[in-house]
Amino acid sequence: MLTEHLSMQTDPKPWRVGLVGYGEVGRILVEDLRAQGMAVSAYDLKLDDAASAAPLQAHATQHGVQLLASSAEVAACSDFIVSAVTASQTVPVAQACAQSVQPGAFFLDFNSASPSAKQRAANLIDGAGGRYVEGAVMTSIPLYRIKVPLLLGGAFAAELSPRLNAMGFASKVASDKLGVASATKMCRSVMIKGLEAMVIESFTTARHYGVEDAVVASLYETFPGIDWEKQAAYFFQRVIEHGRRRSEEVREVAETVRDAGLTPWSASGTAERQAWVADGADLGWFGEKGTPEFARSADWRVEADRMLAHRNSPS
Numbered sequence: 001m002l003t004e005h006l007s008m009q010t011d012p013k014p015w016r017v018g019l020v021g022y023g024e025v026g027r028i029l030v031e032d033l034r035a036q037g038m039a040v041s042a043y044d045l046k047l048d049d050a051a052s053a054a055p056l057q058a059h060a061t062q063h064g065v066q067l068l069a070s071s072a073e074v075a076a077c078s079d080f081i082v083s084a085v086t087a088s089q090t091v092p093v094a095q096a097c098a099q100s101v102q103p104g105a106f107f108l109d110f111n112s113a114s115p116s117a118k119q120r121a122a123n124l125i126d127g128a129g130g131r132y133v134e135g136a137v138m139t140s141i142p143l144y145r146i147k148v149p150l151l152l153g154g155a156f157a158a159e160l161s162p163r164l165n166a167m168g169f170a171s172k173v174a175s176d177k178l179g180v181a182s183a184t185k186m187c188r189s190v191m192i193k194g195l196e197a198m199v200i201e202s203f204t205t206a207r208h209y210g211v212e213d214a215v216v217a218s219l220y221e222t223f224p225g226i227d228w229e230k231q232a233a234y235f236f237q238r239v240i241e242h243g244r245r246r247s248e249e250v251r252e253v254a255e256t257v258r259d260a261g262l263t264p265w266s267a268s269g270t271a272e273r274q275a276w277v278a279d280g281a282d283l284g285w286f287g288e289k290g291t292p293e294f295a296r297s298a299d300w301r302v303e304a305d306r307m308l309a310h311r312n313s314p315s
Helices: 002-008 024-034 050-063 071-076 087-098 115-127 141-147 157-166 180-209 212-222 228-259 265-282 300-309
Strands: 016-020 039-043 080-083 106-109 131-137 149-153 170-175
Touching: 016 024, 016 071, 016 087, 024 039, 024 050, 024 141, 039 071, 071 087, 080 087, 087 106, 087 115, 087 228, 106 115, 106 157, 115 131, 115 180, 115 228, 131 157, 131 180, 141 170, 149 157, 149 180, 157 170, 170 180, 180 212, 180 228, 180 265, 180 300, 212 228, 228 265, 228 300, 265 300
Parallel strands: 016 039, 016 080, 080 106, 106 131, 149 170
Antiparallel strands: 131 149
């Protein structure tokens, strides 16, 4: 019955949206979908812990979101499911949702995972009667919000894309073959996440030797189109705040490179640097997480000095 309903339903506004993952990405999507009056339910692992659940519960109350007790519960009551979790949870979330996904329900995998991980997730959802679509987010979500450029892939991508765009998304179909969209994202991330790690490593080391101004001046000369001071501040801030999620993504990037028959030297190093910064954030190097001042310096030198003060721990 639901399959027929969704097939005939060209206007997705009456859909019941289920969101698994209520982090930065999930909250942005919730705000933009609820602004259109769409019904949204959500689940996040952080809801299982009282301390981490409080800000999510406050946000849900403010925006009229129904919080549920598991991914399976979200899938059971949704016409359209969005998985927006860390890369390592891509397949486990699909497995949990496959237990109760409604026949014909769309499942949009928003996660930064390798083509092989997306294929495993698709097999689970499609095998349970859902309609899996891989999504590859191609730039920073906070800047564009729901209109972030989004590549779709898979057999149901062309069917879902116009409905997503009717909700305010900016999606386009990359291929009806799974893996094309995610491969595009992963290969891009070799560069983007690698550049973040390189800037942090280069600028922090330069700060140690007292040559940071000379290094930045040289980069301006070589690449005059980039505001290196502003870009460095942004890179430091984003990695400090989201290094854990980024390191997991880059491990998926490394897997993608490995599947191509290459040794992922660059991606592996990037993952380690991002994880090292994330470890420091967990240890309080950059202030208390969740406070307005956390990782908010407009000068990357402030954060580099904090890294240098703790350079030997964690290893």
